[in-house]
Amino acid sequence: xxxxxxxxxxxxxxxxxxxxxxxxDDVSLAVEAGQVQGLAGESGSGKTIxxxxxIGLEPAKSQVxxxxxxxxEDLLQITGSALNAIRGQRVGxxxxxxxxxxxxxxxxxxxxxxxxxxxxxxxxxxxxxxAVAALDRVGVSGGAATLRRYPHEFSGGQRxxxxxxxxxxxxxxxxxxxxxTTALDVTxxxxxxxxxxxxxxxxxxxxxFITHDLGVMSAVADxxxxxxxxxxxENGPRHQVFTAPTNAYTRELLAALPGAPGGLQSxxxxxxxxxxxEDEQGDDPEDGAEAVGAAATGTARSDKHGASDAxxxxxxxxxxxxx
Amino acid sequence: xSKAVPVISVRDIEVxxxxxxxxxxxxxxxxDLVGGEVVGLVGESGCGKSTMARVLTGLVAxxxxxxxxQGLELRALGVGRRPLADTGIQMVFQDPGSSLNPRxxxxxxxxxxxxxxxxxxxxxxxxxxxxxxxxxxxxxxxxASHPATPGEWLERVGLDRKDAPRFPRSFSGGQRxxxxxxxxxxxxxxxxxxxEPISALDASTQAKVAYLMSxxxxxxxxxxxxxxxxxxxxxxxxDRLLVMWAGRIVESGPTQEVWSHPxxxxxxxxxxxxxxxxxxxxxxxxxxxxxxxxxxxxxH
Numbered sequence: 001x002x003x004x005x006x007x008x009x010x011x012x013x014x015x016x017x018x019x020x021x022x023x024x025d026d027v028s029l030a031v032e033a034g035q036v037q038g039l040a041g042e043s044g045s046g047k048t049i050x051x052x053x054x055i056g057l058e059p060a061k062s063q064v065x066x067x068x069x070x071x072x073e074d075l076l077q078i079t080g081s082a083l084n085a086i087r088g089q090r091v092g093x094x095x096x097x098x099x100x101x102x103x104x105x106x107x108x109x110x111x112x113x114x115x116x117x118x119x120x121x122x123x124x125x126x127x128x129x130x131a132v133a134a135l136d137r138v139g140v141s142g143g144a145a146t147l148r149r150y151p152h153e154f155s156g157g158q159r160x161x162x163x164x165x166x167x168x169x170x171x172x173x174x175x176x177x178x179x180x181t182t183a184l185d186v187t188x189x190x191x192x193x194x195x196x197x198x199x200x201x202x203x204x205x206x207x208x209f210i211t212h213d214l215g216v217m218s219a220v221a222d223x224x225x226x227x228x229x230x231x232x233x234e235n236g237p238r239h240q241v242f243t244a245p246t247n248a249y250t251r252e253l254l255a256a257l258p259g260a261p262g263g264l265q266s267x268x269x270x271x272x273x274x275x276x277x278e279d280e281q282g283d284d285p286e287d288g289a290e291a292v293g294a295a296a297t298g299t300a301r302s303d304k305h306g307a308s309d310a311x312x313x314x315x316x317x318x319x320x321x322x323x
Numbered sequence: 324x325s326k327a328v329p330v331i332s333v334r335d336i337e338v339x340x341x342x343x344x345x346x347x348x349x350x351x352x353x354x355d356l357v358g359g360e361v362v363g364l365v366g367e368s369g370c371g372k373s374t375m376a377r378v379l380t381g382l383v384a385x386x387x388x389x390x391x392x393q394g395l396e397l398r399a400l401g402v403g404r405r406p407l408a409d410t411g412i413q414m415v416f417q418d419p420g421s422s423l424n425p426r427x428x429x430x431x432x433x434x435x436x437x438x439x440x441x442x443x444x445x446x447x448x449x450x451x452x453x454x455x456x457x458x459x460x461x462x463x464x465x466x467a468s469h470p471a472t473p474g475e476w477l478e479r480v481g482l483d484r485k486d487a488p489r490f491p492r493s494f495s496g497g498q499r500x501x502x503x504x505x506x507x508x509x510x511x512x513x514x515x516x517x518x519e520p521i522s523a524l525d526a527s528t529q530a531k532v533a534y535l536m537s538x539x540x541x542x543x544x545x546x547x548x549x550x551x552x553x554x555x556x557x558x559x560x561x562d563r564l565l566v567m568w569a570g571r572i573v574e575s576g577p578t579q580e581v582w583s584h585p586x587x588x589x590x591x592x593x594x595x596x597x598x599x600x601x602x603x604x605x606x607x608x609x610x611x612x613x614x615x616x617x618x619x620x621x622x623h
Contacts, residue, residue, distance in 0.1 A: 042525040156368075185367035185552065190596040190607040197606060212526060215555070215598035219606050242602020256527040258555040260600040270534040270559050 003030035003069075004206045005054065005091075005174045010066035012049060012230075014059055023049055025230045027066070031174060031206040036197070038221030038238070039210045042253075046230040047210045051176045054208070055091055056083045070174065089119040092167030096179035098159035102151040102166075108135075109147025112166055119170050134165040138195055157188035161195065168199065175199075178210045193220050214257055218242060226250045329355035330513045330546055331379065331397075331412075336388035338374050338570075348374040350570035351388070356546040358513055361537045363561030363578065364550045367593070371570040372550050376518040379548070380414050381405065392514070407446060410439045413507035415536065417519035419499035423491040429502050430487025433473035436509030440469075443511070469511060469543070476505040480535060497528035504536050513545045520549070521556060529553075533560050554597060558582050566590050568616055576623020586621035589613070 010027040013020035024046050031037040041047040052058050054068055054075065068075040070090060078086065087093075095101040103111060112131035116122065122130070132143055138161040140146060140154075151159055160180060167175055177196065181189040197220055199205055211217055217224055218238065225235035226247065234247040243261050245251050256273065257263040264270055338349040349371040356362060366372045377383035379390060384399035391397065392412060413436075416422040424432060470476045474484030480501040491499055500520055507515055517536055521529040533549070537560040540547040551557045557564070557578075564581040566574040566589065574587040585591045595608035 042527065186596040186598075186607070187367060187592060187610045189598075190609045193598070194606050194609050213598075214526065214600040218600045218602050218604065219598040222604075238604055239602045242600065253527055254600070256530055257600050258530060258559055261602065263600070264530055264559055267534075267559055270530060271538075274531060274534050274538075 003032050004071065005029075005031040005208065006067075006069040007050070007054070008067040008069065010050070010053065010064070010068065012046075012053060012058060012065075013063045015061055015063065020063060023062075023230050024053070027227075027230070027232055029208070029225055029232070029235070031208050033173065033206050034200060034204040035223065036200055036207045036209050036221045038217045038224040039208060039227060040212065040214060040217050040224060040253075041227035042212055045227040047212075047227050048178055050227070051093070051178050051208060051210050054176060055087050055093055085119070088115045088167075088172070089170045090172050091174045091176060092170070092172040094160070094163050094167045094175065094177045094180045097183045098156060098163045099151070099183075101163055102159060104151055107148055107150055108154075108162055112147065112162075112169055115166070116169050130169060131165075134169045135162070137168070137199070138162070138165045139191075140165065155188075156184055157191060160184060160192055164192075164195065164199075168203075168205075171203075173206060175205050175207045176210070177207055179212070180209075181216060182211065182213065189216070196220060214242075214253065214260065226253070327357045330358050330393060331356040332391040333375075333379070334388050334391070336375070336378055336385045336390065338371070338378060338383060339386045348570055349378070349385070352567075352570070352572055353388075354565055354572065354575065356514060356548060358544050358546050359541050360562045361541060361547045361549060361560055363554075363557035363564045364548055364567065365552065365554050365557055365564060365593075366567035367552055369569075370567040372552075372567050373518055375567075376414065376516050376548070376550055379514070379516055380412060381409060407439075407443055410443065410510055411512050412514045412516065413510050413512035414516045414518065415500065415503045415507050415520045417522055419496040419503070419523055422503045423499055423506070425491050428488050428490060429477075429494070429506075430473035433476050433487070433502070433506050433509050436506045436511075437471070437473070437476075440509065440511035470509070473505075473509075476509050477502070479539065480505045497524050497532055500524065500532050501535065504532075504539065508539055508543060508545075511543065513543075514548065515540045515545055516548045516550070518550045519552065522551065522553065530556050530559065533557075536560075554582075554594070566593070572620055573616070573618075574621040574623075576621075580623040584623075586623070588615040588618055590621070592616075
C-alpha cells in the first residue's frame with residue numbers, strides 16, 4: 001500500500017524575541033488509504049500543529065522545513081489559491097468543537113454547499129443533492145429540510161456528524177480529524193467513532209486522527225504515533241504500541257492510564273504509582289525546571305517567567321486541549 | 324460505613340432553572356456523605372451533577388428538598404459573606420486556570436484556608452469537630468495531620484515549600500490543581516467537593532491528582548464528593564458511586580459492584596460506551612436508545 005499523505009522530516013519553529021522556538025522536530029508520518037493513522041500526545045506536544053501544517057494553517061511567520069507529499073505534490077511548496085484548491089477538496093478537516101467550527105448564523109445547507117460549488121463547479125441543485133447525500137452518509141436524517149436548519153438546532157453529536165459531512169462533501173482522499181470526539185459525551189462519542197471507522201472502511205478514506213485520549217485511539221486507529229516535545233517518539237501498529245511499546249515515554253503514558261495494559265487497575269496501583277517516580281512527569285517538565293530557577297531568584301524572575309508561560313499557553317491553546 | 328453519622332444529608336433535592344419552559348436540572352436527589360469516604364458522582368453533560376455541587380456549596384438554592392450539614396439546614400448564599408460554619412464545605416473547581424486567584428501568591432491563598440480553620444476553631448472553643456478515622460490515623464499523612472503553614476501544605480501536595488511566593492500562572496495545570504487542593508484542605512473542611520477537578524489535565528496527571536485529593540481528604544477524616552464525567556479514574560478512588568441521568572440518581576452502590584455489575588439500563592449503556600485503552604481496536608458500543616432509562620433506580 002502506498003501512502004496518500006506522507007509527511008517527511010517536518011520541522012517547524014516560531015521566531016520570537018528570544019530566537020526561534022522549536023515546535024516540531026523532524027516529524028515523519030504516512031497515511032494510507034483505508035487506514036487510520038493515529039497521532040497521540042499530551043497538550044503542547046505538537047500534534048495539532050502537525051495537522052494544521054498539512055493544510056497550510058500553521059501560525060504566521062512559522063519557519064517550516066521538510067516535505068508534505070499529497071499524491072506526489074509537495075504541499076509546502078504550494079501557496080495561496082492553489083492551496084485553496086486542496087483544502088476542503090482533497091483534504092478535509094474536522095476540528096474538536098462543532099459549536100465553534102460551524103458558523104452559527106449560516107444554515108447547514110449553506111455550509112454544506114458553498115465549498116462544493118466552489119471546488120466542483122456544480123449547480124446549486126446538484127450541490128444540494130450532494131449535501132443531502134453527505135448528511136445521509138453520516139446518519140443525519142431529515143433530507144432536504146435539514147439543509148434549512150441552523151447549527152443550534154442540533155445536538156453536539158449531530159453537529160459533529162454535520163462537520164464530518166462538510167469535510168467529506170467533496171469526497172477528499174484524506175481526512176484530518178483533530179480531537180473530533182473530545183467535546184462529546186462518551187455515549188455520543190461511541191457513535192461518532194463508529195461512523196468514522198465505517199467511512200474509512202467503506203470509502204477507503206485515509207485519516208490522520210489526532211487525540212490525547214488513548215482509549216479513543218485504541219478503538220479507532222490502525223497505527224499509532226506518539227508525540228512528545230514536537231518529536232514522534234514511537235510509531236507502530238496499534239496493538240504493538242499498546243501491548244509492547246518500545247519507547248519509555250509511551251510506557252509511562254500507559255502506566256498512568258486506568259485500564260491500559262500495564263496501566264492502573266486498582267487503588268493499590270495508584271498508591272504504588274504515587275510513591276514511585278517523578279510526581280509530575282509529563283505534565284510539563286520544562287516548566288518545572290524553569291520554575292525552580294524562578295523560585296531561587298525571587299519574585300521578579302518569577303514574574304518574568306510568568307509572562308513567558310503565558311506565551312506558551314497560547315501555543316497550547318491551539319493544541320485542542322480537553323475542555 | 325452506612326451506620327456512621329453523615330456529615331451531609333441530601334434529601335429530595337429539586338432544582339429548577341428559570342426559562343420558557345423552566346429547566347428541571349435536578350429531580351429529587353437524595354444521598355448522604357460520611358466522613359472519611361470518597362463518593363464518585365458521575366454522569367454526562369446536562370445530568371445535573373454540577374448543579375448538585377452548586378447546591379452543596381450554597382451557590383444555587385434548591386426549589387424543593389433540603390441539605391443538612393452537621394445537622395443544620397444549609398442555606399443558599401445571600402449577598403453577604405458565607406456563614407463561618409459553612410466553610411467546613413470546601414470545593415476544588417474544574418479549570419486550573421481560574422480556580423486560583425491569578426493576582427495573589429499561592430502561599431497567601433493557602434493561608435486564607437488556614438485562617439478560616441483558625442477562625443472556626445476559635446469559635447468552637449478549641450478543636451474542630453472533625454475526627455481522624457482509626458484507619459487513617461496510621462497513614463503516613465496522619466503524623467502531622469494538619470500542616471500549619473502554606474509551605475508545609477505545598478510539601479504535602481508534592482510541591483516545594485519555596486513555591487509559596489510564586490503566582491498561579493507559573494505553575495502547570497496539574498500543579499495548580501494540587502495548590503487548589505491544598506488551599507481547600509487547609510481550611511480543614513469535613514466535606515470536600517471536587518467538580519471535574521481533573522478533567523482539564525493531561526491523562527498522565529489525572530490519576531495522580533485524583534489520588535492525592537482522595538488520600539489527603541480521607542486522612543483528614545473528611546468526605547470527598549468527586550464529580551466527574553469520566554469513570555475510568557473515579558472508579559479507582561471512589562468507595563461508592565452515584566450515577567446520575569436526567570436529574571436523577573439512577574444507580575448507587577459500592578464502586579466495584581456498580582462497575583462490575585451495573586443494574587440500570589443507563590449505567591450499562593454508559594459503561595459500554597467507554598473506550599478501553601487496550602490496543603484491541605474494539606469500538607465502544609453505540610447506544611441504541613434511551614427508552615428504558617426511566618427505569619426505577621438500582622441501589623446495590
